[in-house]
Amino acid sequence: MKLRQRRFLPNLSLLMAFDAVMRNGSVTGAAQDLSLTQSTVSRLVQSLEAQLGQPLFIRHRKRLVPTEAAHRYFREISQALDQIQRSSMSLIANPDGGSLDLAVLPTFATRWLAPRLPAFLSANPGVSINLATRFKAFSFDAERFDAVIYFGHDDWPGAVHVKLFDERVTACASPEFLRQHPVERAEDLHDLVLLQLETRLSAWTDWFAGQGAAAPPVRNGMLMDQFSMMIQAAISGLGVALLPDYLARIEIAEGRLRPILRTAVPGTGAYWLAWPAARQGLKPLEAFRGWITARIADEFSDAIPGAEG
Structure with missing residues (x-):
């Protein structure tokens, strides 16, 4: 079985921070959802951008404006997170x-x-x-x-x-x-x-x-x-x-x-x-x-x- 490349598998905390910012439309809302500080959410998003080598947001007057690439990435990542959640719930509810x-x-x-x-x-x-x-x-x-x-x-x-x-x-x-x-x-x-x-x-x-x-x-x-x-x-x-x-x-x-x-x-x-x-x-x-x-x-x-x- 081919080994997955870690470079293309960001840490779950980075993906959840990105997902929360996109869903809420702001770092403030994302921080409230995740029970984190705004500065922590911002650092997680910056770490994701650094790992991907692509800017996901344009910084404008203390706001994060998602790029078109961010919108595409969000659609796919949100589906993947949903699938992970469903699989985990299914395993817990029906282990056998x-x-x-x-x-x-x-x-x-x-x-x-x-x-x-x-x-x-x-x-x-x-x-x-x-x-x-x-x-x-x-x-x-x-x-x-x-x-x-x-x-x-x-x-x-x-x-x-x-x-x-x-x-x-x-x-x-x-x-x-x-x-x-x-x-x-x-x-x-x-x-x-x-x-x-x-x-x-x-x-x-x-x-x-x-x-x-x-x-x-x-x-x-x-x-x-x-x-x-x-x-x-x-x-x-x-x-x-x-x-x-x-x-x-x-x-x-x-x-x-x-x-x-x-x-x-x-x-x-x-x-x-x-x-x-x-x-x-x-x-x-x-x-x-x-x-x-x-x-x-x-x-x-x-x-x-x-x-x-």
Whole structure:
């Protein structure tokens, strides 16, 4: 294993002083955060600059004005300090286990994943899962995540992919809404408010095609950024929701929504679990992958567990 060069590994106290000055925008605030004197913080910053051979601040009327290089360095160093802190916390909390930092879609996480996680944690004592929501693609190099659950195709850059399930969609509305607006054929929806997710702009067109009908030429609709918001809007009678079938089944079973015409129409994408190749073999990730693919295979008849990369 190649030895790390100490010249490029400043002492942690130097990095924390620099980080505190950047976060607070002043030596005074940094000194208060670190319980140090202002002169000590200033000396630590000067020592860091000397070790790097680069000025990080411009001294102006007793103020430190960060250079553009300092801003770049801060973005990367703050992520590294966060990772050190998380790793230390994980080791203290789970000395014999491990943790998995997982990015998830918010409604999938709250409505499907979270209710089932206790079973995973019970079967994998010592393993912890940290969840954070993400709507859009990100770089594993820039973010701290070990893996992501996302909707789309197997095209996450530089990642290994496992398909969880293909999306199927079901149109549904509240019982009261359907009493006021009976639907017997797809064309009956043309004059109704159609609720739509802003990341699924072709979804209603695909649904109408699945019913053997044409979509309305001019659509009366509302755009939303989360399925949870769409569900509540439909329950409140604002219009017809087009939901992934796994979500629609939950609301239908609980009586809040009713399905419309043909259900579980094939969509245009799938749900995937992806992770960077560098995380391959991470024990918490392997445990989670095995559990979620098995669980989905039990609940989704079209689940296709297996790796693609």
